[in-house]
Amino acid sequence: MDNQTCAPPASENASRKTLMGIRIGLFLTAWFMLYHQLVSLSRFITYDLIALRPGSHLGSAVEFFLYDTPKVLMLLVLVVFGVGMLRSFITPELTRKILAGRRESTGNVLAALLGVVTPFCSCSAVPLFIGFVTAGIPLGVTFSFLISAPMVNEIALVLLFGMLGWKVAALYFVTGILIATVAGWTIGRLKLENHVEDWVREMRVSQAAMPDTALSWEERIGFGIDAVRDIVGKVWLYVIIGILVGAVIHGFVPENFMAGIMGKSAWWSVPVSVLIGIPMYTNAAGMIPVVEALLGKGAALGTVLAFMMSVIALSFPEMVILRKVLKPKLIATFIAVVGTGILIVGYLFNLVI
Amino acid sequence: MKIQILGTGCAKCQKLAKQAEDAAQELNLDYELVKITDIKEITSFGVMMTPALAIDGQVKVSGKVPSIDELKRILAA
Structure with a gap:
């Protein structure tokens, strides 16, 4: 893009930058101060303002909800801004x-x-796939990208970090990358190039289509703010519904209730979780509060992670979109390879932890 | 000029089409707005993120919905 002819004079530009810096600094300070008060605030509202009895079912459900909702939304805003x-x-x-x-x-x-x-975003999966493949990127490498992009995303990581701690978040990140790498590599070994729809392979795409544009810091910050508006605006409702479900489980489901169904001793629970996860489609935002509550009631971490990965990574709507460029056999292979990877991770965690 | 909106019909594509139309009208341009929804045709432009906007076949915006002011700059260039 051409440089604008009407750029503001340098001094004005500099003071605007300082102002922006101050604003961001103030925002961050307020953010951290509020974040550290969330525990006592949620307790105060639950037990002093609403005067619920500590230790009661309703009390612990309400406390869970009042603590987790602002916590998750605040983390989300901060990280989505940064990632944006x-x-x-x-x-x-x-x-x-x-x-x-x-x-x-x-x-x-x-x-x-x-x-x-x-x-x-999954709506761009097809043009992206074609853009990659026609540029000569191997099919397996393209798949590594397509597996990791929805599965290992900032929303999933933030929520895991916020609700289950950094260890689980790190575990999720590392295993997600591992599954995407190995599954993509495996698909590459299977020589399925001729199971890409013919019209894609015949396609000649002009490549240097987009002009490179240098962005200013202001524009990049604008990108961050847009991302917050866009993403948080879209997922906040899922988060609240997820936390509500989580709160109900937290307060009312008896301890160790999940141990029999999703615990370590039930070997079949991992494959069943993966299978149930495939047709289910929600984003990480609604999923993780439920996951946290299930874990609290005795579900095994491996089983729960497998379920979550399956829900996020293998989604039916995305398969429908990819069907435009992939023949059925390649889609089936994709599901099978990724599903197997998730299964192995699930068993591994149940075994190790 | 021909303003082409590339996108399979998602909410963002419709927003981009509307904003581009508003921007073109504010500039009093002599334009024709075409929506390209066929995935084969979209990819032949070389874009990897939708929605995208092209002017007479030249891609100008991809993967975002610029503000009307920004669109006016792009259309006027």
């Missing part, structure tokens, strides 16, 4: 440039990692 800014540096075009010409194994790892930070 980060993403203004990374476009799919850049990711494609990095991946093109890579050898397969390194390519798979890179693709899985880039899947976390590249802006992606």
